[in-house]
Amino acid sequence: MTIKNPNYKFDLHCHTTRSDGRDTPKELIDHAVEVGMKAIAITDHDIIPPKTIISNHKECDIIEYAKRKGLKLIKGYEFSTDTMVEDVHILGYNLNWESEDIKQEIKAARKSKTKAYRLLCKRLSEKGMPIDFKEDILKYTDKNNNELMRKENDVEKKFIFEKMAEKGFVSSWKKAKIMIKNDSYFNIKRKKIDPVKAIKLIHENDGIAVLAHPYLINKKVYNEKFGELNRINYIEKLIENGLDGIEARYTYNKTSYKGNKTVKEIEKEIINLYSDRLLISGGSDYHGGQKIGVKNYRYIGEAGINFDRFNKLFT
Template identity: 50%
Template sequence: MYRYDCDLHCHTVRSDGNDTPQEFIDKAAECGMKVVAITDHDIEPPIYISVDNKKISTVDYAASKGIELVLGYEFSCDTYVDDVHILGYKLDWNNPLVKEEVEREKESKINAYRDLCKLLTENGISIDYEKDVLQYVDEDGSIKYRKKEDVQRKHIFEAIAKKGYTSTWQEAKLLVRDNPKLNIKRRKIDPFDAIKLIKDCGGTAVLAHPFLIDEIIKYPDGRSYTRDEYINRLIEHGLDGIEARYTYSKTSYKGNLSREEIENYVNEHYKGKVKFFTGGSDYHDDEKKGVKNPRYIGEAGISYEEFNKIREYFI
């Protein structure tokens, strides 16, 4: 399988990934990656990790493995539109704005995901918040427990699939998002506010997986936008870049275009409107959970030459 040298969109156990930050870096090194990014959902990245009972900079640990580590944050945006995710890189992670947003997101998720499990059960999909979501079995067969603030919607989708209501977590995601009775709208940051927060903290704002956004977007108040109109509004509010290369065939993408066709469209349609284009696999190490067709580090990304042209926005 071809791997890009640089993968700017990856997850760890700090959100809904399955590798610890150290495991992720070690695996990236084994793959021969040159640059990788940790971009967990709605939480600041791990500045330090514990190695042999010693506190060490995560960036320094990656460097010791021959890897440049980019620290990022994937902001879940827009209460009424699914899959609007803004990747923030190179922020001042100690800025109070970041800390406040992390705390707000924690409370929003705890309430919404508990309610979602209750609603699913009431509609014939029995998902117990405590037993099926907070409790889980790791790859070694050991029973573990998540903190409430660590629960992601993907954990609920995985529980739905595990109990046989759907074949995959992707199918579970579509089952929930396309049913108005089930698709609970948790309060998310406005994407314009996310871009402003990123910029106010000295960072770079990149739109993740643009084609996971619906082709036609409708708001409860009657407003309607095409996907292009929506993205252009993000650009007008200061978006720096767009993720052009992405693993659409391994996600909940509902369209018919190939990932190459999407990449070409994004490059042609938004050339000159944003500063650059990026790529990322959205790696979670789902293989640990036996997910069919999992994503791999570097499966989507950019070349080292491409990265060096935009390095100033990430390092």
Template identity: 30%
Template sequence: MGLQQADLHTHTTASDGMQPPAENVRLAHEAGLCAIAITDHDTVAGVPEALDAGFRLGVTVVPGVEISTFAGGQDIHVLGYYVNIDNTQFLERLESLRDTRAERNKALLARLSELGMPITFEEIQEVNKDTKKAGDPIGRPHIAQTLIHKGYASTMQEVFDRFLGKDGAAYVTVPRIDPHTAVVWIHEAGGVAVLAHPGIYGNDELVNELITEGFDGIEVFHSDHTPDQEANYQELAVRYGLIETAGSDFHGIREGHLLHGTIGNRRVDVQVLHALLERRGRYENS
């Protein structure tokens, strides 16, 4: 029997992923994983379907979420594991975050129009109709795919480098909650809070500040981390007593471009799940 391993960061069509939740679970099973987390942006809508698929395939599904926050002049993402997906207060809070994302999208489309690249929400819906129903949350990858479809760019990488990434010409920010607030929300929903992909932020001083704000873990292993970064974050985890997690940040393939990594390309021993559940005991009855 091989190692029991888990990928703790994947996205589905419930947010900006390309595959439905059940497909993520199937891919995890094919990759030889015994567990997978569903961590869509600001929603837990994909978790029930994944749980059903996990039951059928014998794959443990960790109910999760990735909350969008803002600190140090940029977006910071906070992963929540084992949150109570039926917690009414938590669901209302996530809905408020999706409203904020919708406002961001309006501002982003206005900026694109100023740059001579007008697109409409109707066009975004049409281009992404295979993965998005009317009224579903829209993310930057959906906007990027529409820009490519209209000929304003050739690849996803180009879109994010030139327009939608944090250094892009159309990048916009709107008021968001801070990471500490997200940590509190996750704890109040009985979950465990982990700082997502710290290497992406390009600011380890900020990372060092953030992880002292109640985080339970840090995503040491991520598709976009270098070996040196992973060694650095492992050292931080040991220093601060944080749980070390790993995730592919799988979104699927869009316009021929694999976003982040394939399911299972970053994985941790299933013992990490036990550590998360043990830590969760501090919050679930609070």
């Protein structure tokens, strides 16, 4: 089912098959055009955005392909940051993708993830939830029922959550995420880039640094540099260190958000707190969940921003 007439025409948080999404970059663009989007951002984890796609058996520039269809495409990257604090993700837009520093960060992040996710599968298996890293995670079936193997460094944590749900250990990937997050034995602290360093890296490479889904950060956290503080003060520290923007509208109702505020209440609160100091962004965090039978999946344009806020970000 395709959701048309999206809530927002500008969605700056979308994923593809290059990380943990289910649409190829071309499919994402075509899907966005079909539902009437004006602009989207590809913000995959730990991989540089694609320069080109194949259309009608010919290679073409991905931004030009989108432009010909009436869509503005923004290239981005989602940094998972802060080893000690969950869900501190910083979106970097329009970076210098040829930068060796960016490439080295991607390499380090992938290495760290592979080690942690192997260990997570082992610990789940030890506790009566057998997940074999090779057979269950590396091996997968594509939409044409071809059995394929993904590279170790291409594994995303969500693949493990989805497999846990598929095997019936939990009722959904969201329940799996919460279970892992709240159990210290399973919540393996892989090495992540420091958020201040991520902001600096983004700025050094001509980009814009935006904090994704801020209310997925716990109300009280501990950071090795900042110490113990609440979510609001944590975000203030990021602002002090150069954060450019923050997601106000996000699909919290379809994630592991543990609070009791509605999506609209969070949006209003963020705008009241930060709109005079930060650029306001938003996005659905679309992953193409409908392709694997997710009932309450996030759709393109479900969350995002309007034209004026988009122009403030990218002009």
